[in-house]
Amino acid sequence: MLRKILVSQLRFGMYVHALEGSWFDHPFWRSKFLLTDPADLQALRVSGIKAVWIDAGKGVDVETATPPAAEAPPLGADTVVPLAVPPPVQQCSAKEEMQRATELLKRSRQQVTSVFNEARLGKAVDPQQCQPLVEQISASLARNGSALLSLARLKTKDEYTYMHSVAVCALMVALARQLGLPEDQVHEAGMAGLLHDIGKMAMPLDVLNKPGKLSDDEYAVMRSHPERGHAMLLAAQTSVSDAVLDVCLHHHEKVDGTGYPYRLAGEQISRLARMGAICDVYDAITSNRPYKTAWDASGSLARMAQWHGHFDTQLLHAFVRTVGIYPLGSLVRLQSGRLGVVTEHHPQQLTAPRVKLFYSTRARAAIVPVEMDLSSPQCSDRIVGREDPAAWGFSNLDALWT
Ligand SMILES: [Fe+2]
Structure with a gap:
């Protein structure tokens, strides 16, 4: 059974059948899904969407959903829901x-x-x-x-x-x-x-x-x-x-x-x-x-x-x-002769990721690990190529980025 409720009434275990408003504003959601992820609930709450249709036959209904943190008002024609502006997906590093x-x-x-x-x-x-x-x-x-x-x-x-x-x-x-x-x-x-x-x-x-x-x-x-x-x-x-x-x-x-x-x-x-x-x-x-x-x-x-x-x-x-040209965890050599592992991407600058440097090829010795953002205007170093971890005998590089 489909029921229209306010986004504020959404609880985990509800089956979201459809969202009110344009899908194109919310590109990461499908039209139908079981609400289980706190991040999805948070994203819905800040999306600007006022109401959703839930399918009580496929998930919990309003009455049985727990725990209602605060009683939401019934949805009526004169219900005023403040419109939130933040983006639908809270992107993070x-x-x-x-x-x-x-x-x-x-x-x-x-x-x-x-x-x-x-x-x-x-x-x-x-x-x-x-x-x-x-x-x-x-x-x-x-x-x-x-x-x-x-x-x-x-x-x-x-x-x-x-x-x-x-x-x-x-x-x-x-x-x-x-x-x-x-x-x-x-x-x-x-x-x-x-x-x-x-x-x-x-x-x-x-x-x-x-x-x-x-x-x-x-x-x-x-x-x-x-x-x-x-x-x-x-x-x-x-x-x-x-x-x-x-x-x-x-x-x-x-x-x-x-x-x-x-x-x-x-x-x-x-x-x-x-x-x-x-x-x-x-x-x-x-x-x-x-x-x-x-x-x-x-x-x-x-x-x-x-x-x-x-x-x-x-x-x-x-x-x-x-x-990414250098997926996270890739071993790269910088112009300065240092080796590092890629730790973060910049989607618009695939060749200038964030790296954790840990080895100097000039000194042929480990250095104190330091992070560097190669996309920063202040950074004068750059990647000159990828390196094979096996050829260097590095066995636990994953610890540097996970
Ligand atoms: Fe296969």
């Missing part, structure tokens, strides 16, 4: 978003593990369960475009299958926003990222987690995961959009027609599936796997750019703008 993003990843791990394990047990998947998670990932990225993306790279070998899905979800949301897609498609991209590899739950565990190279037979089995996942989603408890199904089936196609399962080429592959291919590979090569350690983020982008025929070039360029 990567440093400020880190803690929230860390907690969100922890929750994601539990939720995705649960959904995927149901699939492994042969039960029908319920993609609806994933909706709030996609919303929360989307909200984190709206507050800061780098923190969650970068933290999601850091995963252990054991949790790879689950956290890869979360990471690809986040990358898809960020890339879709970079492309200026409407919010319903941004959400769909996130959902596609989250579910693209669900077919891996149909793969034998000894093959899925094999620490060495796969045999030809094992590789043939693994190559069936897009079709197995597609079949799982078709049989899901709640319907899945065609776009999500398409990404699940075609995220291993390559633009030159050498991918699988159908060897589709160019625009035979949907844009969302071409986006999925980029996000999937980037997260795979920048993560620790049973058979190889992660490549550094910046170097991975450079390598992907050289794999001609694999990716859609324009989308790859948009992807680089999304994660």
